[in-house]
Amino acid sequence: MFVLELLASDLYAVLGRFLDLARVAGLRLTAVSACEAAGQYAIRATIEARDAESVERLARKLRTVVGVAAVEIRQDSSRQNQSTQDQSREAETLLVS
Numbered sequence: 423m424f425v426l427e428l429l430a431s432d433l434y435a436v437l438g439r440f441l442d443l444a445r446v447a448g449l450r451l452t453a454v455s456a457c458e459a460a461g462q463y464a465i466r467a468t469i470e471a472r473d474a475e476s477v478e479r480l481a482r483k484l485r486t487v488v489g490v491a492a493v494e495i496r497q498d499s500s501r502q503n504q505s506t507q508d509q510s511r512e513a514e515t516l517l518v519s
Contacts, residue, residue, distance in 0.1 A: 431489045
């Protein structure tokens with residue numbers, strides 16, 4: 423899972439372009455939110471993807487969109503840690519049984 427955050431001056435234009443680029447790239451968005459602060463819009467999306475390269479390609483394309491001030495990507499480790507914990511619990515259950 424990756425979290426992609428954008429700062430934009432035009433919410434609807436940038437959000438529309440972002441959704442279109444993500445669809446064309448075949449990326450699965452699990453959550454998208456936006457909020458406004460001081461004339462800038464912060465758009466945050468959680469992307470379910472196994473390879474970072476596809477998310478990085480999306481970010482490079484978004485950086486060229488008119489109205490985008492900044493793009494940041496980070497890996498969402500909280501969900502990965504949860505998955506690892508679930509797998510550990512399954513392994514413990516198998517060992518105890």
